[in-house]
Amino acid sequence: MNKYLQTLLFLLLCVTAANATKLKGHVYDRKTGEPMVGATVSLDKTNKATTTGLDGSFELKDVPKGAFNLRISYVMYKTVIQEVDIEKEDNPHLKIYLEEAGKALQEVTISTKKNAASENTARRLEQQSTQVLNVVSGRAIEISPDLTVANVIARVSGVSVERNSNGDGQYAILRGMDKRYNYTLVNGVKIPSPDNKYRYVPLDIFPSDLLDRLEVYKSLTPNMEGDAVGGAVNMVMKDAPDRLTINANIAGGYSQLFIDRKFMSYDYSGINYKSPSEIHGKSYQATQNDFSKGTLSYALKHPAPNVVGSLTLGQRFFNNKLGVLVAGSYQNTYRGSNSTFFSSQVVSTDKFASITSRSDRQYSEQQKRYGLFSKVDYVIDSRNKLSLFNTYVNLTNIQVRDEVSTNFSTNYEPEKGNAQLSYSTRSRLTEQQIYNGMLRGDHKLFDDKLKIQWSAVYSSAENEVPENTTISLNGVRENGVDRRTYLANGTSLTHRWERNTDEDKAGYLDLTYTAPVAGVNVDFSAGGLYRDKQRSSFYNNYGLSAANASALYGKDFQNYTDLSFTVNSPGTGAVNNPLTYDASEKIGAGYGMFKFTTKAVQVVGGARVEHTDQGYNLLFPQGELRPKGNQVYTDVLPSLTLKYFLTDKEQLHASYFRSINRPGFYEIVPSKIVNEEYEERGNPDLKRAIADNFDLRYELFPSASTQLLVGGFYKTIKDPIEYIFKPDATRGQDIYYTPGNFGTAHNYGLELDFIKYFNKFGIKANYTYTHSRITTPKSSRYIDANGNPQLESVNQTRPLYGQSEHIANVSLLYKDTKKGWDAQLATSYTGPRINTVSQFLDNDLWQKGFIQMDASAEKRFKSGISVFVKAGNLLNTPNKLFIKGTNAANANVEGIDESNGHTLIRSDYYKQTYLIGVRYKL
Numbered sequence: 001m002n003k004y005l006q007t008l009l010f011l012l013l014c015v016t017a018a019n020a021t022k023l024k025g026h027v028y029d030r031k032t033g034e035p036m037v038g039a040t041v042s043l044d045k046t047n048k049a050t051t052t053g054l055d056g057s058f059e060l061k062d063v064p065k066g067a068f069n070l071r072i073s074y075v076m077y078k079t080v081i082q083e084v085d086i087e088k089e090d091n092p093h094l095k096i097y098l099e100e101a102g103k104a105l106q107e108v109t110i111s112t113k114k115n116a117a118s119e120n121t122a123r124r125l126e127q128q129s130t131q132v133l134n135v136v137s138g139r140a141i142e143i144s145p146d147l148t149v150a151n152v153i154a155r156v157s158g159v160s161v162e163r164n165s166n167g168d169g170q171y172a173i174l175r176g177m178d179k180r181y182n183y184t185l186v187n188g189v190k191i192p193s194p195d196n197k198y199r200y201v202p203l204d205i206f207p208s209d210l211l212d213r214l215e216v217y218k219s220l221t222p223n224m225e226g227d228a229v230g231g232a233v234n235m236v237m238k239d240a241p242d243r244l245t246i247n248a249n250i251a252g253g254y255s256q257l258f259i260d261r262k263f264m265s266y267d268y269s270g271i272n273y274k275s276p277s278e279i280h281g282k283s284y285q286a287t288q289n290d291f292s293k294g295t296l297s298y299a300l301k302h303p304a305p306n307v308v309g310s311l312t313l314g315q316r317f318f319n320n321k322l323g324v325l326v327a328g329s330y331q332n333t334y335r336g337s338n339s340t341f342f343s344s345q346v347v348s349t350d351k352f353a354s355i356t357s358r359s360d361r362q363y364s365e366q367q368k369r370y371g372l373f374s375k376v377d378y379v380i381d382s383r384n385k386l387s388l389f390n391t392y393v394n395l396t397n398i399q400v401r402d403e404v405s406t407n408f409s410t411n412y413e414p415e416k417g418n419a420q421l422s423y424s425t426r427s428r429l430t431e432q433q434i435y436n437g438m439l440r441g442d443h444k445l446f447d448d449k450l451k452i453q454w455s456a457v458y459s460s461a462e463n464e465v466p467e468n469t470t471i472s473l474n475g476v477r478e479n480g481v482d483r484r485t486y487l488a489n490g491t492s493l494t495h496r497w498e499r500n501t502d503e504d505k506a507g508y509l510d511l512t513y514t515a516p517v518a519g520v521n522v523d524f525s526a527g528g529l530y531r532d533k534q535r536s537s538f539y540n541n542y543g544l545s546a547a548n549a550s551a552l553y554g555k556d557f558q559n560y561t562d563l564s565f566t567v568n569s570p571g572t573g574a575v576n577n578p579l580t581y582d583a584s585e586k587i588g589a590g591y592g593m594f595k596f597t598t599k600a601v602q603v604v605g606g607a608r609v610e611h612t613d614q615g616y617n618l619l620f621p622q623g624e625l626r627p628k629g630n631q632v633y634t635d636v637l638p639s640l641t642l643k644y645f646l647t648d649k650e651q652l653h654a655s656y657f658r659s660i661n662r663p664g665f666y667e668i669v670p671s672k673i674v675n676e677e678y679e680e681r682g683n684p685d686l687k688r689a690i691a692d693n694f695d696l697r698y699e700l701f702p703s704a705s706t707q708l709l710v711g712g713f714y715k716t717i718k719d720p721i722e723y724i725f726k727p728d729a730t731r732g733q734d735i736y737y738t739p740g741n742f743g744t745a746h747n748y749g750l751e752l753d754f755i756k757y758f759n760k761f762g763i764k765a766n767y768t769y770t771h772s773r774i775t776t777p778k779s780s781r782y783i784d785a786n787g788n789p790q791l792e793s794v795n796q797t798r799p800l801y802g803q804s805e806h807i808a809n810v811s812l813l814y815k816d817t818k819k820g821w822d823a824q825l826a827t828s829y830t831g832p833r834i835n836t837v838s839q840f841l842d843n844d845l846w847q848k849g850f851i852q853m854d855a856s857a858e859k860r861f862k863s864g865i866s867v868f869v870k871a872g873n874l875l876n877t878p879n880k881l882f883i884k885g886t887n888a889a890n891a892n893v894e895g896i897d898e899s900n901g902h903t904l905i906r907s908d909y910y911k912q913t914y915l916i917g918v919r920y921k922l
Contacts, residue, residue, distance in 0.1 A: 021086055023060040025094030027052050027072055034120045034704035035757075036074055036098060038817035044069040044081075051818040053759030055705055072096050117142075117212045117238075120704040123755070125215075127701045130595070130604050130641055132219040132655060132711070134158075134753070138212045138238075143822045145854035145870045147308060147331060147915075148369070149214060149235060150203035156216050157709070157753040157766030160807050160830045161203075165363050165399070166335035167873060167910030170204045175218065175713060176747055176770035176803030177230030180721065181661050181689075185234040186391050186436050190225055192461040192502035192533065194432035197666040201461075203233070205395040205432055207329035207371040209249070209310040212236045218713070219641065219655040219695050222591035222606035223510060223525060226637040226659050229691040229717060237373045237391065240314050240323030244922065247312040251868070251917020252305045256876075257336050257910065263303040264364040264400040266427045267294030273466040275497040275540040277573050285571040286542060288564065291495050295427045295469035296560040298400065303334040303366070308915060310371075321379045329371035336363045339908045340895065344883070355893045355903075358406045365399040383444040394433040401426045404475070404482065408893055421475035423484050425560075428468045434461045449515070455508040465498040471560055473553065484553040487546040493565055498579075499538040506531040520596050525606075528590035535665050539579035539673075543568040575620065578671035578682075583616040585665075602643040610635050612662060612688075616669050626670055629684045635660050653697045653711075661689040661721060667739045679736040687741050691717040697751075709753035720745040722801055724776055725839030727791070735839050740776075745800060747772035762813035770807070772800040778841040796841055799834060804849070806831035820860035827853045835881050845905060848880040864921050872913040881906040 023043070027036040035056025042049035045068065048060045065086045073079040077098040084094070117138025125135050134156045146152045150169035154161045161169035162179060171179035183190055184201040193201045215234040220226060271294060272279075276286040307330070314325035339361040344354060370393065377387040407420045436459045443452040472488040510527035547564040548556065557563055593606030615630025639657035646652065669682040697711030719741035727735050749770035756763055778796045781789055799805070807830055814823040829851050836845035853875050858868040882902040897904035 021063055021065065023048075023063045023070070023084065023086065023094075025058055025096060026056045027058065027074075027096045027098060028056055028703075029077075030097035030099050032120075032124075032704065034124075036077075037705075037815075039072055039074040039077075039098065042071045044071060053817070054757035054762045054813070054815050055703065055759065057759045059759065070094075070096075072098065074098055076101055122213060123701060123704055123707055125213075126707065126709075127651075127699065130221055130602075130643075131217045131224075132653060132695050132697055134216045134218070136214040136216075141208050141211055141214065143824060143856060143858055143868070144208075145824070145826060145856040145872055146208055147333075147870075148204045149206040149208050149211065152208050152211075152214055153203060153216065153233065154828055155764075155809050155811065155826065156214075157809070158218065158749070158751050158768040158770075158807065159216065160802075160804055160833075162802065163879060164204060165401075165908075166337055166365050166367075167879070167908070168204055168335070170202050171200060172203060172233060173802045173804075174216070174230030174233075175715075175749060175768070176772050176800060177715075178800065178802040180664075181229040183225065183228050183232050185232060187237055187389055187438065188234060189436065189438055189455065189457050189459075189506075189508070191434055191436050191459050192504050194434060194461040194463040194500075194502070196463045196465070196498060196500050196537075198664045199662070201434075202395075202432065205369070205393050205434065206235060207310070207331055207369055207393070209329050210235075210237055210327050210371050210373050210391075212238050219693065220637075220639060220657045220659060221604055221641060222593040222608040222637070222639055223527065224608075225529070225589070226608050226610050226635065226657075227662055229659050229661055229689070229693065229715060237375065237389070238312060238314070238325055238327050240316060240325040240375055240377060242316055242320065245312065245314040245325075246920065246922040248310070249868075249917055249919035250307075250309040251870075251915050252307055253870075253913060253915030254305055255333075255335055256912040256914070257338070258303055258334060260911065261338075261362070262300040263334055263336070264362065264402055265299050265301065265303075265366070265398070266400055267297045267299075268398055268427070268429050270294045271429060271467050273464070275467075275495075275542070275573055275575070277540060277575050278497075282575055283572060286567045286573065287571075288544070288567065291469075291542070291544075292467055293561045295467055295495075296471060296563075298425065298427075298560070306333040306913075306915065307331070308333070308917065323375070323377045323379075325373075325375045327371075327373045329369070331367065331369040333367050333369075335365050335367060335910070335913075337908045337910050338362055339906065341906045342893070342896065342904070344903075344905065354887050355896060356407070356409050358408070358893065358895060359403050360405075361401055361403045363399065363401050365397055368394075368396040368398075370394040383448070385442045387438075387440045387442070389436070389438045389440070391436045392433070394431070396432075397428075397430045399426075399428045399430070401428075406477070406894065418479070419477040421477055421482060421484075422488065423473040423475050424470060426468070426470040429466060431464045432462070435459065449513060451512040451514075453508075453510045455506075457504070457506040457508065459502075459504040459506070461502045463498075463500050465496070468494075468496040468498065470494050470496075486552055487549050487563070489549055490545060491543040491568060492546050492549070493544040495542045495544070497538070497540040501536050503534045504531055517596070520598055522594055522596040525593040525595070526591065528588070530589075531585075531587045533585040533587075535583040535585075537579060537581050537583070537665070537669075539574070539577055541574040541577075542571075577620060577622060578618050578669060579673060580620055581616055581618045581665075581669055581671075583614075583665040583669070585612070585614045585662075587612055600645055602641075602645075604641040605639065607636060607638040610637065610660070614662065614665075614668070616665060618669070626684050629668065629670075631663075631668070631688075633688065635688075635690070649702055650698070650700045653695070653699055655693075655695045657693050659691050659693060661691070661717075663688065663721060663739070667721075672736070681736045681738045683739050686721065686739050687719050689717050689720045689741070691715055705755070705757055707753065707755045709751065711751045713747075713749055713751070715747040717745040717747065719743075720774060720800070722774060722776060722837065724837050727779065727839065742774055742776045745772060745774040747800060747803070757813075760814060760816050762815065764809070764811040764813065766809050768807040770803055770805060772803045773797055774800055776837070779839050780841040794841060798837075798844065801834050801837060804831040804833040806849075820862075820866070821858070822860075823855075823857040825853070825855050827851060838883075842885060843883055845881050845883060846902075848882055850877050850879070851875065852877045858919075866919045866921075868917055868919060870915040870917075873910055874912055876909060876911055878910075879906075879908040880904060 039052045041058045122135040122137035162171040164170040179200045217232040276290040310329040312327040341359040343357045403424045405422045440455045475484045512525045544565040589610040591608040595604045611634045618627040621627035637658045641655040644652040663686045694714045700708040753766040811826040831849040835847040856870045860866040886898040
């Protein structure tokens, strides 16, 4: 009997399957053509229902034959009911268009502000942009594994990042052009940098959850500032919505590094933010009691969990005339690295460097990142609007670097396990902050023919490193056992104060008048800016010697706070040095531009004129020949952009623009400072670089969420600024690191950018090939006729500093709107690139190519609550630096890696990071 039932059931299933088929289609917005993600699709009188995927597609399986009503609905859109007749074969592919609900039309139009963070908006901006542009949407940022803007920008085609000591991104490198060749904007306005040396902005100071979107401009038009060769980064902050909006999240996590080892901290609560000479006067003779003991009070522990949170509140009032938005972000994370560093030098007639010592370093770093943004806008009438923006970000790093070094040239006996050691522990607190305030007016006159936009801007950037403390000890390795012994002879303790502030006051004016010319409306634009930048820099360093230099660790003292020190003569610090200076930069700019669009082509052209007056004044010159200096120059920067519309969804985009790169203040001040491994000097003769830039890109946008971009670029840079090592003619074999101008450099490449969604799955992929060449002088050793080693100067052609030949990103996406799932697996590859330029031929320090993988996932619930997880550096990808070449003298060096014809110089491991949190949206 059971066999008959099984046979009957099998036949019934076959008949059902024979009379069932599939129903497929896409749902679009009738007005914009954008795919509708998450629309509900149901078949009346059946239990068949689904939601549209990332590309607006849907599929109903096992649909019975017959005539049915297909119902498609979406919030604030008219419901569509379409008759379908399911025949023997699968129904033809349906295309269904939804219209906005009539009575809610005005509300929907206003709420497009709120949706400015969507993926569809990002694609539309790229398609309509005059410049060559890439956009990362706010929604993509939200569900990505990234917490800072620096990590977000690494996903953009043609962009790689320079990482900090804990492995996070810090500076952007656009199209192989070092970070110095780019500038940073907030809501279209340039901001100053808190960096103590350069004018480029560390992007890790910005929490990513304050952004509506991130824009990367790779070409410039005359209405943009002209000092960008690689491009410009624009952070578009959140905007006031049309109705009450609440967006909050809180998350906690941990770093795998501090599961495996302890975190080293110090007591920074009593740190002195001013040096003794600032408190008591520059002639004051400091004593040990003037310095904090907390900077020498170290402790090992497992840190508290990482905490990340943000809150956004927004609303419009008074019949939508007044919009208010406040957004805040807080991040408290514990990061670090385990590092091995080999010091090297070129000796005798060796072609490649000999290893002289090995340093094993452990970094422990607590990062406190604060961000606050507010916007208030008031719509006076349909033609006049005022907006007030305020942005404040703060990044405080509390770092300890603990180091032990093995000297391979003094009493080193590897076979006996004996060596001379040196120990060094550095405690450093760095606080960087940026403030930007802007009042902007938008006006339309003469039936909207004349548009006026003006802005008054105040910005400041500060960097403070108070009481940076380093203590050094000697040690020995006997029979393979390391132990600390006594304090280093001479200066064994330093306390350093560094501080710099940039203050910008600027005004912007843009006028656009639209007039018909030969039957085509042409926008004629003119405007300019004036910026007054004032910079102050302060540096003060005290050296201390141990009162008892032969004191033994573990016998005469147990903790560094037990030690007594004597302040080295004269005891007033080193405030009288060239790093204490004032500087200024006054820039006046004007431009003229025209723009018109026909059915076949869009043309934008014009020129920009920028006048620069940059100077410095050393407050305490120490015999420098040029205690004051300035540079004054004017540049004319033409540009032309063409867009040829092949169809309404594909176009050719070509551009040319001239741009410049100004030296930073630190680079032109004739200062000298001893860093960890070398001396660094400024160059008052450093000139600006001038570049001619060409772009050509094919752009295909088959739908609002899909794109294919294929482009090429070419740059010629006159007097590019690069850092090199130079021998000091006055001090024998000593060398120093300094910036210089070097002839003409060339940079060209190819970019591919692809985005495609397949229902619930999607892929974002990009690849960039970059090739650059610059020729700089190098030192080469040889033996003269008398058998003596000599140096000669030769020219070597190499890639630009920081340029990787190959960069690629691939992100695999999953989105299930019905069940509320978002997931992403993101992988990036950065090819080898020069990390440090050597004085010697063929001894440049290269960064090894690496792959980094991150992942994130989010589950949304109907209550507006979602749970998310983020995981970083899943492959524990290290940062490795190497020299191309080997030296037989390094064979006995402990831990050296000379595989593949390369000598490993440094390796840093950061381990994985994990984060889990909750988000609420209203």
